[in-house]
Amino acid sequence: MRRPLVIPAAAAAGLALLTACTAGTESSGPPKVGASATDQTPVTIEFWHGFSADSELKAFEDTLAGFNQKFPWITVKATKAIQDDQIIQSVRGGNPPDVALSFTTDSVAEFCKAGIFQDLNPYLTASKIDGTALFPKVIDEYTQYDGKRCVLPMLADAYGLYYNKKLMQGNEPPKTLSELADLAKKLTVKNAKGDLEVAGFMPISQMYENSPIHTGVMVGAKWTNPDGTSAIGSDPQWKKLMTWQKDLTDWFGYDKIEKFRKSFGDEWSADNPFHKGKVAMAIDGEWRVAMLADSAPDLDYGTAPFPVADDQPERYGAGFITGTVIGIPKGAKHAEAAWELVKYLTTDTDALVTLSNAIRNVPSTLPALQSPNLKKDEHFQTFLDVFANPNSTTLPAHLNSVFNQQALQEAQIKWESGRADDLDALLADVDKRIDDKLKLTAGG
Structure with a gap:
């Protein structure tokens, strides 16, 4: 689920720094997909996520139990209530988790450009997974930027x-x-x-x-x-x-x-x-x-x-679409085992349906959406219909997505509180702030 958008200035600066210093630092060559299945040496991987409500944590425990049955030699050490800025700082500090989850798609463009998460296209290719056939179009698009798919969708909102x-x-x-x-x-x-x-x-x-x-x-x-x-x-x-x-x-x-x-x-x-x-x-x-x-x-x-x-x-019938995304941070210590968890949580139909039924997020793959095991009560059906509506939209991928939203919301607060009385001038200033920021980013 989407949490309130909060990325501190220090974290934003970290994104800029990473953009400047991480080009070409990812390991070359194809990933050793399947190595963890053939090796089976016991390994513990760290998984950071933002879930915190009791019902959410219980759902995750049930889903990870299914992963443990399939990969008993991989122990998942999960840490709850993690925000994006903590992921950014962990990569910057050289001590990232093996798998990290973000509640928003707002920073996908920056994550991909800065190399905070590894490009998963080689993993998908090695695993013979076609993302364009597996994920609905809007989801397939918001997990990519500039030719890189640095995250995969894990349920949608x-x-x-x-x-x-x-x-x-x-x-x-x-x-x-x-x-x-x-x-x-x-x-x-x-x-x-x-x-x-x-x-x-x-x-x-x-x-x-x-x-x-x-x-x-x-x-x-x-x-x-x-x-x-x-x-x-x-x-x-x-x-x-x-x-x-x-x-x-x-x-x-x-x-x-x-x-x-x-x-x-x-x-x-x-x-x-x-x-x-x-x-x-x-x-x-x-x-x-x-x-x-x-x-x-x-x-x-x-x-x-x-x-x-x-x-x-x-x-009428349209709504906003976004979702939870998950990936393997740059510098992950156990990337092959991490991929098994990412693949399980994003492509396994039973895992996605289990999570969807428990926390009532929209499944993010076509097979999971069509699963007979997916619970579709009258309350939840509304959101499945919104998800399927052709007029529903998501936020276009943008390097300054976080900044753009903050600039507009700051203006809205000024307007609704009565601290600004010229709406045209207020919105023109939002444009200027966003476009000035874009020039700086493009120039970097």
Whole structure:
């Protein structure tokens, strides 16, 4: 599942440094694929991942048990709650794990260019695996950059709208932004002091999964032009979305809605406000289905696609697509054994279905999507449909993907909080920041 995007400046600098100093340092020649199967000398490999919820960790234990049965001489030492910056620093420091998992595709372009993960194309070729035939097109594309496939997909994420049926008071889930705004106002409950007790919907960009990378899909907004420069200021859809968000935020009162947001529990815990009935509708990923089953089993809720711009009804059913990616870091001590684990977690149908059924992520291979063992309840089916919708999108691969998202979200916070009053100028400044950064990166 996708975690909040946080890559510190020090880690970003590490990416730049690695880009400059790692060219040509990968080992030459084909990998010794299958060596671990014929040698069978006991080996322990380190596996870093970002999962932390109890249900996720249990799912991983069950899946790794299947790997251990197949490769009993390979012991997997798993470390949880790892973030991208820790992976970057481990490679930079010369002490990386053997296998590492990232919750986002945001840094794939930089990971590939900087050589943080090894190119897996030689491993796939040696194992006679055709990625273009195994993975759906959008997934196949976001694990590659500039001819390198430095990571493989391990489950995918699709985003949609969750709604509390009791709080909805019989209303159907909204299909347009105007319907969402009207219903958000109707379902909001305030106390005598005007403070929020229940929000129909939280429109601000700082609310958990409301970042522009997710909400931009509701209006079909573009991030970049064909040459990689920013399209944010010139695409009227961003202005449409941010105006809609600001209007609804102003209805709540920014200070009131921020006070309410800061009272919420951790997004990844049972204290999530949707679990507690404090918000009627929320943007979230498919993994919330498993979390609700685990920590709020009595909650009566539904799932639906994102509402879309009123003038784009044909786009209803689309959503944002991303996923978890996994690879072998540069400098891994046991690359052959590491490949066996990566291959198992990304291509084995039973392993992917086991994980999908447990943590409710979308399977990332065509055989797993079609498996009769894949559980498809009404809540989860919504996200399978979003995943299959031709209008669903992902973020285009870009060397400055992380920076671009941060630049836009910083502007959104200024706008919705009332600290900026000229939206055109604000978005033009976002374009300038992104394009200036692109010039520096391209010049490096």
